[in-house]
Amino acid sequence: MSRSRRMVADRSIWPGELAGDFVSTITALKPTSDLERAELIRDVVDAFRRLQNSVLRFVQMFAEDGDAELASGADALALHELLSILARQAEAAGFGRLRELRVAIRHARSAGQSRDVIFSASLSLNAEAMNKVVNEFERLDATFVGLCVEHVLNRHFPQRLLERVSST
Template identity: 45%
Template sequence: MSSRHIAEQRSAQALPAGALAAHISTLKPAGGDNRAELIRDVVDGLMRLRNSVLRFVLLFVSHDNTALRDAQGEEYRAAPLLRLLTLLGNAAQAAQFDRMRELRRTIRDARALEKTRDAVFSESFSNDPAALRAAAAELERVDAILVGLCVEHVLERQLATPIDAVRVGTVLRAERAVVAGGVRAARPAAAKVAEAVPSAGR
């Protein structure tokens, strides 16, 4: 059989235009784009929360030496969220922060939400749109409260006498040694984040 005859047979057996495309199905699950967007919302929320905590901590860092203040700022920027939350609580307590009760509650909620950093990699959580939306909304809520407390503190400082920088500085210096060792340890979190975040690996 000539090659021309074979080509004619194959041409006759060819599928009509569009027939093959109609039978091809993508391996990507439906709603994949929405799921990726929800995961991105959670990750972005964690980043915003950490940045807000860092800015609040830096408000309590008061040094006449600009180089020393900048060096401390770089050190705190390398610290994990949980360490920054500890720094914030201790420094605010030393500064006799007026709304300490509300700040403690916000720090507690932020500690729970930090677990989403690892939970987002679990199959059950990352494939649960409702849990992802709930976590993103809670991150936004806690961040908004923290930003509000921070702005209020700045306004109060502008109207009142300066905070006790010596007392606050003592607390922060004591924490610096812990920060240096704590940065290296990134402990995995497998606990629940409120009721919306299941344990990782389930």
């Protein structure tokens, strides 16, 4: 007999029964509107995670040509650390659209503070504010993905790109 079962048996209380005729029913105390809020919080967290993962892939793409240790350990870094590494790597690599990348990095640096909207009592109840944060993260994510893909294409397929551009 398990210890918890013995204790219950010793006090003559059986599972399902509680002393003093206390009813053992669990009731959800959160109203339905909290489910909507929970979905918005999930959307903010997911959008932030996608943004961070896109920056991580960009860092790893640059690291493939250099620091293998960085390529393998970068997934443990925070977004602001990844952005600093990305800025250094892009400059060192002579990244073609460095100006646009710097603007995206500057906007992404505030993403951590924007993510904290979920902890603000007033803003976390404001669906419009939460959706605005999600949209900003998605826009930044698309910017980083676009810059990274363009760089990879230019690096690996420059002749094909020139042929396509000249044929249009």
